[in-house]
Amino acid sequence: MALPGLDISDLINTSSSLERTLKPHQEFRFEVPPTASVTIKIKTDAPGTAELFGTELSRGTPYTFTGCKSAIYTWTGCTLIIEGAPSVEYIAEETPMSTYLNLHIALEKLRVAASDCPPTADGAQGPRILLIGPPDVGKTTLCKILTGYAIRQGRKPMVINLDGGSEGVLSVPGTLSAASFGSVMDVEDGFGNSPMSAPSAIPVKLPLVYYYGLEAPESGAKRYKKLVTRMSVAVNSRLEEDIESKNTGLIIDTPSFDNQSNGDLISYIVAEFSVTAIAVLGSERLYNTMLKSFSSASPNINVIKLPTSGGCVDRDLPFKKACRDAAVKKYFFGDEKCTLSPYTVTVEFESPTFALWEVVDSADGDRTNLSFLPIGEDESSLQGEEVRKLAPADIDSRFENLIITVLQVDANHATAKEVGESPVLGFLYVQEVDDKAKRMKVLSPVPGRVPAKALLVGKWPEGMFLT
Template sequence: MDLGQAFRLANLVVGGLMVFGGIAQFFDLTLQHVILGVYIIVFGAATALLEFQIPPAVSRYANFMFSFIGRGACVFVLVLVYIFTGSILYHKAWYSWIPGSLIVLVGIGYIGLEFVPSIEPPENMREGGYDGLGETDSSTILTRELKPNQEFRFEVAPNTSITIRLTAGTAGTAELFGTELSKGLPYTFTCCKSAIYTWTGCSLSIEGSPSVEYIAEETPMATYLNLHIALEKLRVAASDCPPTTEGAQGPRILLIGPPDVGKTTVAKILTGYSIRQGRKPMVINLDTGGEGVLSVPGTITAASFGSVMDVEDGFGNSPMSAPSAIPVKLPLVYYYGLETPEGGVKRYKRLISRMAVAVNSRLEEDIESKNTGLIIDTPSFDNQTNGDLISYIVAEFSITTIAILGSERLYNTMLKSFSGSTNINVIKLPTSGGCVDRDVPYKKSLRDATVKKYFFGDDKCTLSPYTVSIELDSPGFSLWETVDSSSDKKNISFLPIGEDESSLQTGEDDVVRKLAPGDVDSRFENLVVAVLQVDAKDAGVKEVAESAVLGFVFVQEIDEKERRMKVLSPVPGRVPLKALLVGKWPDGMFLT
């Protein structure tokens, strides 16, 4: 039953009664009654005016007011205000106690309606509200009713956004990649392809216009849940073992497959389910060609997840110079600086080894993470050229489960490769129908958005980076660059007789090279530069190639004449006298 107009009329009447009662306070010419009258008039006028238009600031910063849609806490607040104001208006004159009594009756009526499920919420208590007298602006408000085990899939183009709410006051729950949505809370999405799943059925309210949106009935979520349950049984067994024994080590799962098959999505789902079970999974991202996890693209990262993930930002945020609604994560970051492992296999393996040593050391100190185990996301692998690299990752991280998505051939190759390993399980996971190929411009927009967010923040949290100048000829300046071995292919037809291609191959340690100040020119503009943990004066090839990252700066301009480099820094002050490493990935961006 829809009583929206009746609610609206009741609120207008209450607003009018407040104004009338406030004016009545002026009849007693005392300072106390005058101040009280002014307060009541202002509150009454605001109550009435909100029925005609709800300011955007109220929708954004006081969205809890809209929980009346679900007969929630907001209605009780309104009731208490009505009763409180009515009590104030009780006075010895009839023109005071009559308005007060009517307001109290309206408050009691609201309390009664709280327990009537058949009453539909008033339109002005929904997001969007009334836009003008008696008209509702619902042109961009979509409502989608999901049945149990259905999934709402949507795509949002770059530079546009939509807001989705799980309708409060209705039964059912929903989750986005394993993280449960809160009822009535707005979630804003931009430049993404995502999906909201419900096990029980739910109602969603969508503000804005997705480029693609539909409801899917066939999803692999049941399979992913079964995988989580199997991993959870192993975690329970690990928790029952003494911390120092080998059995205390939880499951370690490696997700591999071709491009755009949902590896990162499954990693998010397994992480979200694990956190909801009270676990602390260690999540490792080895995909340098993606948009980055808790860091900029071109990095490999590892972080222990002991708190809820961010629905809007996926894995969440690393520490920044501003408050965050979601607890930040503290990742270990290594900068690789190339798009694919094939660009520098030697250094990529070195970084994997360094990461594995650091992760294992951390797990020995954190028994919760040790019992929970590892969830590892990887670059796009096939079965022909990446077999050696997959085996290397499995060995370094002591993988116990290899999950293959989107490739029957790769699955059979892994079965043969690890058939003799009794402690490694190879499983095949179905790919969600929501996985679609992402074109090159879309992927670049994701990478650029990640880098821009690192320096400038987003709509929820705006950051202000600092412009810093670095003298290229200063003694503390030490700039290195990554070596892309895949692009250094020479024409062997010009080699002397008797020499082959091996004479052109780089040395074992030639994975990064130091740049002389004269080599720094405009080709390094609009690139990300990693500030490493190694001091500039102590930096050698081995130290730079294997050092973790302190942070990043962005090269805005290089003045070759003045021998100066202007960079954006997320923190004030001079750039530390540390070794700087510039890569070829992510490629050129224009952030300002």
């Protein structure tokens, strides 16, 4: 039976089966389109083990993949059984996994040294590594690998996602998030699931989430920096209460940085999170820029260059949008293994507990979204604003199919500063807007009225059809 909004009935299924035998240090790379599914498992009557991005696969357990470009690596050699038809599949002999393992070993040595120090000593802080590079060079993949290896070592890494333009980590697209990982990651879902109202085979994580609402940091650099600061303060406070995570350190994933104009943002992130190592992937120029910027001025920061895997491929815009849509659909509807049923709730614009704010795109020089301006205001009214409150008359059908963020600040008397920097409580999806009746129907993951909290809508992710 198909789930509403998931179009699972349209998935391409096939009973075809094939085997691929991998030698030690080989990698099985495969691509699955969003409309297909592929199931892979390790053959139990053949020796060997395998892992996917640092997380070991259980022998004989089938794993189903949809809408992904992924790779399974083996240190020992193994035989894989593949059910379905990947759009691309091949075995690669040249991989950077040995280099990535050496990086993990170097980080682990620093963690051992941090664990040997008294909890309040400066040396008790584990390594803090920042991953940077151009688009589609494997930054998030390396983040998963380092996280998976740290967990298998018995550590609790704090993973920070600063890429609001991605599919999100334990959240929906358009957000920045941080979470401590003390249990195994999900092979099929990468970082795993955020808390939901259904059982999960993998322990859920409790992320701290901030809503950015724009595709790129440059679109709202001032507010982006504020959210980075808020995140760093919260993370440092958490580390003081969690000595295991403090000893393990931070693994920070970032947006795509591939030119000198991003230098200010990189320096800001490095300073706010007290980064001790910068790993540059896929850009010789960026690597040398980082060397000049940090090696001499900041001797405590190590800048390293890492090779990009040959399995990294450019993801076209339709594929990226399909991944973002799937992430949002999963938040509200779940997936084949974990079905969720969101609730339809009516929200009155003129309710005393209703307050809808909008993220302002400061980088949109031509103001193609001037139609979103409140009645009577012009372009000059946007100067310096990061978020602004919308009047009931400003809300119409243009907001349909968008995500609305429920913040942790009260709707009444919330200031623009509080709204712009508040953590996230949850998300709503706008199904229908009745501007004449001054109300809208939204999907909510929980029953009952929408909390009397400030609501925030952004330009990212773009509109999508869930139902």
